Amino acid sequence: MNFDLGEEHRILRDTVREFAEKEIMPYGKEYDESGEYPWDILKKAAKLGYVAADIPEEYGGAGMDYLGCAIIAEEFARADSSIGSAVLTASLGCPMVRYFGTDEQKERYLPPVVKGETPSAIAITEPDAGSDVQAIKTRADKVDGGWKLNGTKTFITNGSISDWVVILAKTDPNAGYRGISAFLVETDWEGYEARRIKKMGLNCHDTAEIYLKDVFVPEDYLIGQENFGFYQLMRFFNESRVFVGAVQLGMAVGAYERALEYAKQRKAFGRPLIDHQAIQFKLADMWKDIEAARLLVYKSAWLIDQGKANPALSSAAKLFASEAAVKVTYEALQIFGGYGYSKEYDIERFYRDVRVGTIYEGTSEIQRLIIARVLAGKLKF
Template identity: 35%
Template sequence: MLDFSFTEEQEYFRNMLREFAKEELLPNYTKWDREGTMPKHLWKKLGDLGVNGLRIPVEYGGSEADCVMTGIAAEEIGRGDFNLTYAVMLNSLIGEIINNHASEELKQEWLPQISSGEKIVGIALTEPAAGTDAAGIQTTAVYKNGVYVVNGEKSGISVATIGDAFIIFAKTNPELGNRGISAFICPAELPGVECKGYEDMGNIPIGRGSIYLNDVELPEKYLIGLENKGFSQVMNGFDLSRLLIGLQCVGAAFQSLDETIEHVKVRQSFGKPLAKYQAVSFPIVTHYTQLEMIKWQAYRGLWLRDQGLKHSKESASVKWLGPKCSQEAIHECLLLNGHYAYTKEMALEQRLRDVIGLEIGDGTAQANQMVIANDIIGKEFRSYERPAVTK
């Protein structure tokens, strides 16, 4: 039996978030970009609505929602404020890592604060010489006298300049390659932690930047899970975050299409509305159709994850095509709205800048195509060599 409908609870949640996004997020979406600030009061408001803790158990202040419900939040908040959707995507990934692998002490300390929006936590895996080849990280954590001494540099980290803490991945046994990576909670205020922001093209309120770790002493209790198991912990989580990113981008693109449809119905050219011309309506139809297909592939992937079934292929396809097709749709919308849309008076130019950033983050198009090829063709037939792990 196939059932593509949402439950009554999910429909209520969708309608509630769509109204919230329209009334409270969308009007100020461009404001935070211009000011270069993260609206932490809205991040906390999302906590009040149960969005920040969707993948966190009730006993730690979360909603304990399924993955499909989490996807609904990503899509709808993406319609209102693309950057605030990080409260869904980041917190879902981090919430799962901490809940599934951390000690009870760490769960009690961090999960309630993440759920409420009191604390913003980032995930620090990428380094200057280790992006797609995540196993090639150089950051080390050496155990000495009851603490792990961490040294290294993390780059391209979302919430680097606004985060209260980070999940840091470091090599505790470099000789083991990706089997020697461990994960730690690292509060941003610890001595030796220095965060510097970038002047990015988009996603400005997110505070992306580099984190420098110089002899940072992390108590043993900040180790998440077992030593040397950090790589496997985060890799599974990316299958979730990639699906959410796809819906985040699709939400922004659908909002752009909705706005553009209203524009072309009203704007006159040669005595009739723009919508009467196939050269205008057909591109809109093309983008709408592509986005619908990606959206339902994303929800299928989330459903598979809820059932405990394999979904890496679906996740990779959504992450590859979601940002790509979304930025193409937004670009088309910008053109159909004319020269005024090229100014910063409209949200279209910002959505375009913001979405392009996620064509890179959490796996490039090429990396995701490699995942799909491994699944449908087989690793033994792939026509490329896996990048060597740097030691």
């Protein structure tokens, strides 16, 4: 077994890090306070092929493997927890279109995301349906020439700024998860409304509640097969959870590196913090958890590239990396002491931003449930 990155991935990591330290890292506080979406940084990243990097070249993408995408995610989030993850999530709606969309859908909707002209979105969660996807109430009723969508979606990343959104809706209300379909909806269509949600962290992210009122969707805007939306979504989650794990890993690395540097400079009782055993133990545990998280994330990404995506391992990568990131940022803030609680230092922002990682894209509880079901033989892959 060889755990070293190949030359191509090492060059990618170094190049992305250089970009992120120059174009992302200096502006975290500014965008956190303004709450504005980082459009200019999105466009710069897109020019270098870092947005939706796994999209095939025929649609304008870099055609990168998933390990490469994980490396980009780690480096962007390391540079800044908020801007980095905002730019990274521009591609959220792309996998459903890429894997299950028609040629016409791919040709029309993927290139603008790759170019940084618009982020994309996928709308699953509802006010009364978070982890329980089959409980969604948004309905798609058949009418002449297509469907009419009615319902409410909430906590939708890019829901009020994206040009298009993938909407999961019930096409057969009596069939549970077997009656869900995915639709491509343009946000300027009549009946689509979105309201931005204020949050604890990730302030420059757009997170919205979406209202669908008799939104007409032409029949050729169905993504994949009717009533197969849930199965398509499971394919989406196998990859997206690894991606989230990589983002959380990057946040942990960013917090750790800042704490390590601060511990070398700050003095207490006449010597640097890092000379005190209590601080050494914290840093050792932080480093240990980061290394373990990276192994899980990278292995999961590598399996995806081998065509052997493992839902248990994808869930484990997301679960461990997100929980490790919460612990690492907690200890990093503790090392900073009172300064860590002030907005003068990045760690305060990292601490707020990292917390949602154990909730979105499936809570920690759901990840444990998935792993347990695989172990019990109740979930096949």
